[in-house]
Amino acid sequence: MENRNQYIQLKIVIVLIGLLTVISVAQAQKVENAAAQIVEEDLIITFDLMPKESIHELYQITIMAHFGNVTKEMQVKEGSLSDVRPGNRLQFVFSGEENFKNIKGEVDFSITAKMTFSPIRFISPEKNGSGKKGKPMDIKWKGGLEEDNYSIDLLRKGQLVSTIETQIEPPAHIWDIPKSTKAGSKYKFMLKSNTNPAQSIISGEFRIKRKIPLVVKVLPAAVLIGVGYILLKDSGSGSEGGDNFPNPPDLPTL
Numbered sequence: 001m002e003n004r005n006q007y008i009q010l011k012i013v014i015v016l017i018g019l020l021t022v023i024s025v026a027q028a029q030k031v032e033n034a035a036a037q038i039v040e041e042d043l044i045i046t047f048d049l050m051p052k053e054s055i056h057e058l059y060q061i062t063i064m065a066h067f068g069n070v071t072k073e074m075q076v077k078e079g080s081l082s083d084v085r086p087g088n089r090l091q092f093v094f095s096g097e098e099n100f101k102n103i104k105g106e107v108d109f110s111i112t113a114k115m116t117f118s119p120i121r122f123i124s125p126e127k128n129g130s131g132k133k134g135k136p137m138d139i140k141w142k143g144g145l146e147e148d149n150y151s152i153d154l155l156r157k158g159q160l161v162s163t164i165e166t167q168i169e170p171p172a173h174i175w176d177i178p179k180s181t182k183a184g185s186k187y188k189f190m191l192k193s194n195t196n197p198a199q200s201i202i203s204g205e206f207r208i209k210r211k212i213p214l215v216v217k218v219l220p221a222a223v224l225i226g227v228g229y230i231l232l233k234d235s236g237s238g239s240e241g242g243d244n245f246p247n248p249p250d251l252p253t254l
Contacts (some may be wrong), residue, residue, distance in 0.1 A: 031111045033088075042077065043094040049113055051086035053143050058083045058117035063092070066108040067100065074109075107113055107157070118143045120191065120201050127204030134179045134211045139164075140172045141191060144199065153190040155202070161187075183210045187228070 034047035051057050061081040063074040078093035099105070120143035131137035139152060152164040152173060164175055186205045193199035 011062055015110050031113060033110060036109065038096070042097045043096055044091060045094065045109070045111075046089050046091045048088045048177070049084065049086045049090055052115065052118065053075060054119055055086055057086060057115060059086070059113040060084070060116050061092075062112045062114070063094075064110045064112075066110065067103055067105060072099070084113070098132055115145060117196075117199075118145060120144045120193075120199065122189070122191070122201065122203045124207045125189070125203060128183055128206065128211055130207040131177050132177075132209045132211050132235060133177050133183060135177055137175045137177055138172065139189060139191075142171060144170050145194060145195070146170075148193045148195045148199070151192050153192070153241075155188045156182075156184070157186050164189075166246070177208060179211070181208055183208055 030050045032048045032050060036043060036045045045063060049059065061084050065072045065074055074094050075098055076092050077095040077157050079091065120141050123140040123142055124138045148170060150168045150170065151166040152168060154161040154164055163172060187206050187208055189203040
């Protein structure tokens with residue numbers, strides 16, 4: 001039987017993350033160095049998958065075969081196309097019998113990698129950072145998926161203080177710290193994905209300060225007390241060196 005693989009000319013078409021005809025600028029991970037070879041009755045495709053933020057990201061890989069006006073999703077024989085981590089020389093094996101039966105001529109391939117998981121991490125506030133009551137505070141993070149939106153809770157000593165926002169677009173939010181917030185330490189943020197509830201993270205501890213430091217509020221009173229003390233001291237009675245209050249006038253004699 002004639003080996004039908006001799007009729008298949010393999011050519012790889014590389015696309016960025018997203019639809020085959022759309023380049024996603026926001027998720028510019030790249031599939032690079034793709035190659036294909038036929039080994040006996042199988043097709044082996046290898047490529048490099050570059051991460052966006054972290055090597056712990058996960059992707060759903062789809063490899064499509066295009067011949068004439070027909071497009072067909074390739075069925076993998078060895079290797080999993082789900083939960084794929086970024087890396088170099090990723091290899092997948094496809095059965096020629098299953099994928100190319102009754103096909104002759106040139107076949108093109110396209111590779112897409114859709115991100116399904118990206119760990120999130122806080123950029124701001126920094127650990128042991130601080131904010132002031134009545135002032136804005138930046139909350140920034142990296143990771144997550146483009147379609148995710150988030151909620152942010154304020155915690156103190158592990159207990160919920162308040163929910164700051166429930167529908168936040170990544171990757172940042174500005175929080176106007178309410179003046180009613182208690183000044184102190186051991187505050188944290190909890191960031192949760194509304195799309196994927198299992199995706200959540202807690203920030204490092206930070207402090208919330210008074211808008212006007214307490215020492216500044218106390219200082220004017222201390223100064224006034226000091227001035228009063230000086231006036232009283234200088235106006236005391238004495239026969240030498242002091243200015244005495246004048247004696248009251250004598251009562252008229254009847």
